[in-house]
Amino acid sequence: MEQSGRNILDRIVIATAPSVTSQVYDWMRERVLRGELAPGARLSETEIAGAIGVSRQPVREAFIRLASDGLAEVRPQRGTYIGKISVAAVLSARLIREAVESDLARMVAADPPVEMLARMAEEIALQERADAEGAVEAFIDSDDRFHRLLATGARQEAVWHDLEKLKSQMNRLRHMSMRAFDRAGTIGQHRDILEALRRRSPDAAERAVRAHLRQMLDELPRIAARHPDFFTD
Incomplete structure (x- = not known):
């Protein structure tokens, strides 16, 4: 049974490209780390989406991931800002x-x-x-x-x-x-x-x-x- 399970797994090929959200997140995270997006700067979903040619949804999701990393701050009714160090x-x-x-x-x-x-x-x-x-x-x-x-x-x-x-x-x-x-x-x-x-x-x-x-x-x-x-x- 164990051998059979391994054979099944051997036939599974995973070839999934990074999601748009992950690519946007990686792009933004790198710019935060490098200081290209300065602490305290306000982020615009519309501007970033337009600049890199994606919809606003993956940008919004990337903002949430940055906030969970402590690199951004989502302020209700005010917007999203680059977190301070x-x-x-x-x-x-x-x-x-x-x-x-x-x-x-x-x-x-x-x-x-x-x-x-x-x-x-x-x-x-x-x-x-x-x-x-x-x-x-x-x-x-x-x-x-x-x-x-x-x-x-x-x-x-x-x-x-x-x-x-x-x-x-x-x-x-x-x-x-x-x-x-x-x-x-x-x-x-x-x-x-x-x-x-x-x-x-x-x-x-x-x-x-x-x-x-x-x-x-x-x-x-x-x-x-x-x-x-x-x-x-």
């Missing part, structure tokens, strides 16, 4: 990320895969080029890949996916900080992490990761002071 959510995500990534670094440092070290070095080189060209989005994409390699090297990809679900508010701040502050400092911290891994030093790797991720504790109050209307407790 929650300081509490940023600090919580940063704390969890530090705890998890420092443990991943210790795990990897005990026996770092050669391929992982090579790919980390490649990402640092990409970050240097992106920094020189002022390509902030390319820099952030490379930064994400660099950190994901820690989970990959520790064979803990699922952990990275769990972290991704937690750090939407943190990512919004990252996009602001990468534009406002010296990206060379981030590159230097990545080099420190890579060097500790190459030396197979779990203690040094943990220290380097913790120092790197605590940088946000200095950046957050400075950005919030520059843009007080973008933040909420």
Whole structure:
């Protein structure tokens, strides 16, 4: 019976394209995270639907999904607005990320895969080029890949996916900080992490990761002071 069940499942082919709502949601979410839709900005179903060539219904549904993520706020009789950045959510995500990534670094440092070290070095080189060209989005994409390699090297990809679900508010701040502050400092911290891994030093790797991720504790109050209307407790 078990074998028969597997045969049935093997014959099932799922080839469903992403729904229009999901595509609109992904498009809008990315713009919120990048700061292209600023905190507090009012969203218009009609304008967005017209701009991307869809009906208002999937846009309305995307608004609801954004609100459930804490990225938008639906105000009855007033409209939908981009949510402000929650300081509490940023600090919580940063704390969890530090705890998890420092443990991943210790795990990897005990026996770092050669391929992982090579790919980390490649990402640092990409970050240097992106920094020189002022390509902030390319820099952030490379930064994400660099950190994901820690989970990959520790064979803990699922952990990275769990972290991704937690750090939407943190990512919004990252996009602001990468534009406002010296990206060379981030590159230097990545080099420190890579060097500790190459030396197979779990203690040094943990220290380097913790120092790197605590940088946000200095950046957050400075950005919030520059843009007080973008933040909420």
